Amino acid sequence: MKQMRKIYDRAFKEKAVRIKPQRTNVSELAREHGITAPQLYKWKKEYLEFGLGSFPGIGNVKQTPEQEQIALLEKRxxxxxxERDILKKAIGIFSKNGH
Known part of the structure; x- marks a missing residue:
């Protein structure tokens, strides 16, 4: 029988990662949270790399804050x-009708 994979929410992961520096025994901390030590190390590595962009959820892209800002600016x-192209076309249409 196949074992179901547990899914942890963002708040749980952030809480586990923030407690880790205060504790010396990572295996004990992981056991207390019902996860494995390698999983906790993986979450910590992701949190250090992506900061607030960590743990975005299923199907979402992990991005550093700088990458998020770049994506937002590119969209804008x-x-x-x-909008500029639409206005250029409108000016072209109105200038033809005005003469």
Whole structure:
């Protein structure tokens, strides 16, 4: 019989990762939370690499805060360019009808 995989929410993972520096025995801490020590190390590594972008959930991309900011700015630029192109077309249409 196949064992079901446990899914832990973001708050649980962040709590476990933040407690770790205060504790010397990682295996004991992991057992207390019902996880394995390698899992706790993996979460800690992810948290150190991605910070607030860690543990985004199923199907979401992990991003550092800088990567999130870049993605947001790229989206805003794309929207601004699209608005500009629409306005250019509108000016072209109105200038033809005005003469």
């Amino acid at each position: 630029l794309k929207d601004a360019n699209m």
